Amino acid sequence: MTGWSRRSFLGAASLVALLSSAPGGAEVLRKLDPKDVPSPHMRKLMRTVAELVIPTTDTPGAGALGADDFVLVALAHGLEGTRKPPAADPSFTPCLRADGSLDHAAWLDGKLGPDWLTLPPARQSEQLAALDASAYKGETTAAPWRAIKALILTGYYTSEVGGSRELNYELVPGRFDPKVPVKPDTRAYSSDWTAVDFG
Amino acid sequence: MDDNLTFDAIVVGSGITGGWAAKELTEAGLKVLLLERGRKIEHQLDYETEMKAPWEMPFRGQGDTDLYASEYAVQRLNRHFTEFTQNHFVSDAQNPYQTGDGTDFTWFRSYQLGGRSLTWGRQSYRWSDYDFGANKRDGHGTDWPIRYADLAPWYDRIEDFIGVSGAAEGLPQLPDGKFLPPFALNVVEQAAREKIMAAWPERRLTIGRTANLTQEKEGRGPCQSRSICARGCSYGAYFSTQSSTLPAAQATGNLTLITDAAVEKIDYDPKTRRVTGVRWIDSKTKTRRQATARMVFLNAGAFNSVHLLLNSASEANPNGLANSSGVLGTHIMDHANTLSAAAIMPGFEAWTTFGNRPTGAIIPRYRNMDVMDGVGHTRGFSFQGGALQSTWTAGKREAGIGADYKRHLQKPGPWRMVLVAFADCVPRASNRLTLDRTKFDANGIPQLHIDFAFGAEEHAALAQAKADATEMLTKAGGHVIFGFDRPGAGGTAIHEMGGARMGFDPATSVLNKWSQAHDVANLFVTDGAQMSSSACQNPSLTYMALTARAAAHAVSLLKSSAI
Numbered sequence: 001m002t003g004w005s006r007r008s009f010l011g012a013a014s015l016v017a018l019l020s021s022a023p024g025g026a027e028v029l030r031k032l033d034p035k036d037v038p039s040p041h042m043r044k045l046m047r048t049v050a051e052l053v054i055p056t057t058d059t060p061g062a063g064a065l066g067a068d069d070f071v072l073v074a075l076a077h078g079l080e081g082t083r084k085p086p087a088a089d090p091s092f093t094p095c096l097r098a099d100g101s102l103d104h105a106a107w108l109d110g111k112l113g114p115d116w117l118t119l120p121p122a123r124q125s126e127q128l129a130a131l132d133a134s135a136y137k138g139e140t141t142a143a144p145w146r147a148i149k150a151l152i153l154t155g156y157y158t159s160e161v162g163g164s165r166e167l168n169y170e171l172v173p174g175r176f177d178p179k180v181p182v183k184p185d186t187r188a189y190s191s192d193w194t195a196v197d198f199g
Numbered sequence: 200m201d202d203n204l205t206f207d208a209i210v211v212g213s214g215i216t217g218g219w220a221a222k223e224l225t226e227a228g229l230k231v232l233l234l235e236r237g238r239k240i241e242h243q244l245d246y247e248t249e250m251k252a253p254w255e256m257p258f259r260g261q262g263d264t265d266l267y268a269s270e271y272a273v274q275r276l277n278r279h280f281t282e283f284t285q286n287h288f289v290s291d292a293q294n295p296y297q298t299g300d301g302t303d304f305t306w307f308r309s310y311q312l313g314g315r316s317l318t319w320g321r322q323s324y325r326w327s328d329y330d331f332g333a334n335k336r337d338g339h340g341t342d343w344p345i346r347y348a349d350l351a352p353w354y355d356r357i358e359d360f361i362g363v364s365g366a367a368e369g370l371p372q373l374p375d376g377k378f379l380p381p382f383a384l385n386v387v388e389q390a391a392r393e394k395i396m397a398a399w400p401e402r403r404l405t406i407g408r409t410a411n412l413t414q415e416k417e418g419r420g421p422c423q424s425r426s427i428c429a430r431g432c433s434y435g436a437y438f439s440t441q442s443s444t445l446p447a448a449q450a451t452g453n454l455t456l457i458t459d460a461a462v463e464k465i466d467y468d469p470k471t472r473r474v475t476g477v478r479w480i481d482s483k484t485k486t487r488r489q490a491t492a493r494m495v496f497l498n499a500g501a502f503n504s505v506h507l508l509l510n511s512a513s514e515a516n517p518n519g520l521a522n523s524s525g526v527l528g529t530h531i532m533d534h535a536n537t538l539s540a541a542a543i544m545p546g547f548e549a550w551t552t553f554g555n556r557p558t559g560a561i562i563p564r565y566r567n568m569d570v571m572d573g574v575g576h577t578r579g580f581s582f583q584g585g586a587l588q589s590t591w592t593a594g595k596r597e598a599g600i601g602a603d604y605k606r607h608l609q610k611p612g613p614w615r616m617v618l619v620a621f622a623d624c625v626p627r628a629s630n631r632l633t634l635d636r637t638k639f640d641a642n643g644i645p646q647l648h649i650d651f652a653f654g655a656e657e658h659a660a661l662a663q664a665k666a667d668a669t670e671m672l673t674k675a676g677g678h679v680i681f682g683f684d685r686p687g688a689g690g691t692a693i694h695e696m697g698g699a700r701m702g703f704d705p706a707t708s709v710l711n712k713w714s715q716a717h718d719v720a721n722l723f724v725t726d727g728a729q730m731s732s733s734a735c736q737n738p739s740l741t742y743m744a745l746t747a748r749a750a751a752h753a754v755s756l757l758k759s760s761a762i
Binding site: 154 | 265599606610
């Protein structure tokens with residue numbers, strides 16, 4: 001990874017603007033390699049994918065609230081093990097970086113194909129569901145999807161909307177109640193750190 | 200400040216035991232210098248991430264994997280290490296250590312005011328005579344020169360001051376303390392307790408005994424059930440140096456605190472055979488400073504206290520200070536630690552919990568007590584763990600996209616239960632600390648070199664722990680999905696201890712029964728370094744009790760001019 005440079009600053013400027021409301025946003029991008037600064041196409045792709053994974057219902061979806069920006073930054077910084085070398089498979093070769101890691105976003109773009117963004121939403125969803133099914137059946141050529149989906153979930157459920165509207169958030173519960181009935185409207189707590197870390 | 204600082208006592212290290220030494224010595228009227236190698240962290244004011252939500256953090260609480268690889272290669276493996284707490288752990292890049300061939304040791308450290316008292320797991324257990332008598336009974340290590348009766352009043356004193364919540368169970372292997380009201384077992388754990396006890400009366404699933412207040416105590420607020428303790432707690436609801444011992448020491452007016460002071464040597468006068476003070480490097484100015492005192496308490500953390508003694512070698516003590524026996528650095532230990540069993544617990548789908556309990560459940564030791572029923576090992580193991588529900592993170596492991604998947608992740612997930620074993624680690628001479636003569640830190644001080652491996656006893660204990668955990672969770676109605684019988688790397692339990700062991704004989708031990716160096720009457724080592732065996736329960740409460748006891752003894756010696 002290169003260090004901070006004028007070039008990376010310019011290249012990252014649009015993403016900086018998106019993250020400017022998040023404290024530390026600039027810090028996040030401090031080490032972003034120019035090659036990892038996403039193109040408008042890549043951002044549109046990831047936004048569309050994120051929204052299909054967690055769609056807008058009675059709360060906004062992952063694409064609608066921009067969880068995809070987190071995904072792209074997280075991929076550049078190697079969260080979910082994404083900067084480790086992937087399994088040896090020739091299908092990954094075109095998307096390998098110089099350090100041997102897989103450019104997950106480029107891989108996803110290639111996997112979905114050049115026309116995917118132009119498909120009707122139902123077809124997009126169908127194809128993404130097929131990729132998802134392959135990945136969770138353990139198919140190596142689909143495996144990188146699991147990390148991307150994990151980061152979409154993280155981007156969504158650690159956002160204010162995902163964490164405190166879709167789920168409940170209570171930083172200061174004030175008490176521990178060991179036995180509470182589950183009701184039809186019960187929602188999980190994103191602030192249940194044990195569940196988040198170990199569940 | 201001039202460098203002719205003179206005190207009654209110098210305490211090196213401000214963590215769990217250093218805070219206690221400072222409190223006890225200042226309250227006895229001594230003028231005390233407390234030296235801390237790390238930065239100052241002010242209670243409440245400097246807990247920078249305490250109230251942050253994930254969406255207020257650059258990496259949403261997950262942390263920057265790139266940064267962790269370059270700066271926190273070891274610390275990131277600590278279970279309390281997150282983006283919220285990373286500033287409470289050392290940079291591994293700036294604080295390197297070496298390990299021998301075949302040694303896999305994760306040394307978790309917190310160099311800051313309060314040390315690891317800010318990040319500890321808070322589990323607080325008394326040791327019993329099964330523990331203090333272990334070495335004598337099976338011949339490993341050297342016999343402890345103390346027994347439970349020597350320490351019981353000191354455990355009382357510590358618990359009274361720090362506040363430990365827990366349930367009395369009347370178990371001889373885990374003596375009851377002076378407890379604040381316990382946190383409750385959750386609905387699944389309560390059922391498991393009953394089913395396990397019905398099948399095995401000697402196996403007692405109970406709530407963890409934790410240094411979190413369940414009632415207000417002397418200006419400290421009760422626990423708010425956040426379970427984010429390692430960020431720092433402005434309520435002062437868990438025991439830390441900042442919340443508890445430091446204010447008490449400062450209230451005496453007898454304490455001088457200097458942070459950013461990395462002690463490199465203890466000064467020794469061969470004529471009097473006494474230590475005379477310490478030298479340190481001011482890590483901000485890179486200048487060397489010193490102070491003198493009538494006695495020194497080492498509380499730098501087990502391995503760093505040993506490191507300091509080894510690095511204080513002199514013409515009079517060529518193998519290190521207080522090391523005429525040659526055993527300094529040897530017989531280090533850490534609990535052999537693994538996830539013995541994890542199970543899905545069906546039948547509780549109608550129930551959930553509210554709030555985050557800051558402790559799990561435990562099953563105290565039940566093997567090798569009055570009947571030697573361990574298979575291939577002579578000591579004990581205990582379990583920590585509990586029942587928990589999964590949440591959105593479980594979605595990472597599940598196929599699915601779309602609205603139904605989102606709805607599914609909105610609900611509290613299925614119940615699981617885990618039992619994590621902590622097995623007694625036999626003291627061995629081959630597990631030892633030395634100075635690396637070829638690698639130095641930024642101040643030119645030799646790095647610590649760790650040689651460590653678990654042996655047949657620990658592996659046998661964890662094999663039995665896995666079998667036992669599996670049968671208990673099954674009996675409790677669970678479906679066991681996996682479990683392990685191999686220990687994690689040394690250091691995983693964060694109970695590294697030993698290296699300056701206590702014993703009767705100056706020829707085979709470093710410290711006497713008062714945590715006082717056999718060789719140097721005014722030198723006390725009261726952190727984990729003093730331990731002669733490891734038991735299978737968390738050691739911090741015992742370190743604290745030994746510290747308070749040693750401080751009282753030291754004060755009496757000082758007042759009678761014996762030192």
